[in-house]
Amino acid sequence: MVEEAPPGGPAPAAREHRWGKRLALWAAVLTLANVLADVAIGSPMMVLPQLLEQFDTDQAAWLNASAMLAGAIWSPLLAKGSDIFGKRRVLIGTLLLACAGALVCLVAPNVWIFLAGRFLQGAAFAAVFITVALARQICSPGAAMAMVGLVTSGSSVVGIIEPFLMQPVIEVFGHRSVFGMAALLAAAAALCVRSFIPESPIRGTGRVDVVGAFLLGGGLGAVLAYISLGSDFGWLSAGMVALLAAGAAALAGWALLALRTDEPIIDIRALTRPILLTLLALVLAAGSFRSMLQLTGIIAQVPPELGLGYGLGEGEAVAVLLAAPNLGIVVGGVCAGWLAGRFGPAPPLFGGIALGAVATFAMLAGVSVLPLAVVCGTLVGAAAGAIGASGYNLATGIEAPERQGTTAGLVSVVLALGSVVFNFAGGEVLKATRVPETFAAGAPVSTAAGVHLYVALAGVLFLLAAVPAAMLVRGRTAAPAGPGAAPRRGASAVGG
Structure with missing residues (x-):
């Protein structure tokens, strides 16, 4: 069953149809909420050695992965809750949970209390898919798809500037200041959502x-x-x-x-063929582009002087190489959202996968040529942005409005699953081909054959992901013709 939101949220007819000051403000606030997820999960890695020393532990893996794993636990509950209780309300609660978690981490006297704080911080993982579902319901379809592209990729700008902003703070206030900044950001995001974002106009009924x-x-x-x-x-x-x-x-x-x-919590019986094809494409594509972004970070630290047949590490060039994918994510996500509003989300999903495949196979040569590596990294980032935005748009567009929060949450979990599984698989390839007693940036390095095999496997994953994506393009029905077009209730971006 579906019910309208209570007074205080806009009626469906009040949804924004055109880009203007109010829609730009909404996009900025929802992007801010998503920035929190990146900061909550990623910023502690900037001070990992200090945290290990503070808690007198060598369990870097737990400190690194704890928030993301907690996000997987929180996601089903928060996704279903957003459909029933309202997406803005649950988003505010999610941000406050993440704020409380950051404060716990800030004052934690031991590693166990710190991990409890990271568990609460992991709720920030849900911010991304809740903002997607909220955008789908407070905007008309065309405007919503463009906004989804912006809010899912705009936070990657933080990946470019965060180290430069946080390092002076850490030097002045100490390594724990990353959690103080995360708490302030979460509180500010919650206040902005409460002040400026309307509640979702459609809710499901029932129980969690x-x-x-x-x-x-x-x-x-x-x-x-x-x-x-x-x-x-x-x-x-x-x-x-x-x-x-x-x-x-x-x-x-x-x-x-x-x-x-x-x-x-997720109705297995209601998962239609288009949704299953979308999830299959996303898990393969996410594994591919995440593993390539991981590889970029590795080979960026390998000096060409080692004579391994690959390597790009050299001063400021490394910073450019690491920043390029983040820039690509922003461009790819925004462009994919804009295209989805005009042609439906299936074509930009397929286009993003195709672009990723081309850039990945070009990286076979790029692992030893810095300019080509920067171009390939930017294109892989653009593919990642397009795939993420299109995946959310496609899956939520297929679903009935009262289940869009749950479906967006499922997309987030699938993206995380693909990233973890294939990052691990790529890491095992590099580990199996290590060069004995050879190190770069303090870590062992692999042979050129191992690196090329890693790249080739990532390219094959993109090609496999292209198969279900192509099926979605062929099966798509009435996609919105423009930002003001509104499909009939229950209409899908693809055929069932």
Whole structure:
């Protein structure tokens, strides 16, 4: 069932149709909310050595992955809650949870309380898909698709400027200041959302399946933790095997519950062919572009003088190489959102995957040629931005309005799953081809054959992702003809 939002939220007819001052303000506020997710998850890595020393631990993997894994646990609950209780309300609650988590991390006296704070901070992971679902309901379809492209990729600008902004703060106030800044940012974002963003006009009815949410989230978190941390703690160690078994059992329990309950957290029976094709394309494409972004960070630190057959590390060129993908993400996401408003989201999804495939295979030569590597990195970033924005637009456009929050959450989880699994697989390729007693930037390096194999596998993933994306393009029906076009209720961007 569907019900209109109570007084205080706009009626469906009041949705924004054209870009103007109010829509620009909404886009800025929602982008600010998404910036929090990047800061909450990424900024502690700037002070990882200091955190390890502070807590007298060598468990860098847990400190690194804890917030993202917590995000997987939070996502199903917050996604379903946003459909029932209102997306703005849940977004504000999410930002306040992340603020509380940052404050806990700021004052944590030991590593266990710190990890509890990171668990709360992980709620910021949900900000991205809640802002997507909210944009879909407070704007007309064409304007919403453009806004989704902006809010999902605009936060990548922070990846370019964050180190330059945060380093002086850390030098003056100490390494814990990253959590103070995250708390201030979360509070500011919550206040701005409360002050300027209207509530979503359409809500579902019913209840939140809390047991199902924690089974699904806990199962995903445990499996992702096994994949992320297994190489550090031992794949067959008792703790890791128990973690994997617990995750598998939780996911099996969730699947059985979803098939038996009337209102599951995710209705498996309602996953249509277009949604499944979209999720398949996204998990493969996300794995490919994330693994390529990971590789860029690695080879950027390898000096060509080592004579390995690859390497780009040389002063300021490294900073350019690392910043280029973030710039590409912004351009790709914004362009994909604009194109989706005119031609539907399936073509820009396929275009982003095709662009990523071309850039990835070109990187076979780019691993030893800095100008080509910068171009390829920018294009892979543009592909990542286009794929993310188009994936959200496509999946939420297929779903009924009262389930768009849940579907956007599912897209976020699939993107994270692809990133973790294929980043691990790529890391294992590099680990298996290491050059004995050869190091760059303090870390062991791999052979040229290993690096080229890594790139080739990422390219193959893009080609595999292109198959379901091409099926979506062929099957698409009535996409919006322009920013003011409104499809009929329940109309899809692709055929079912």
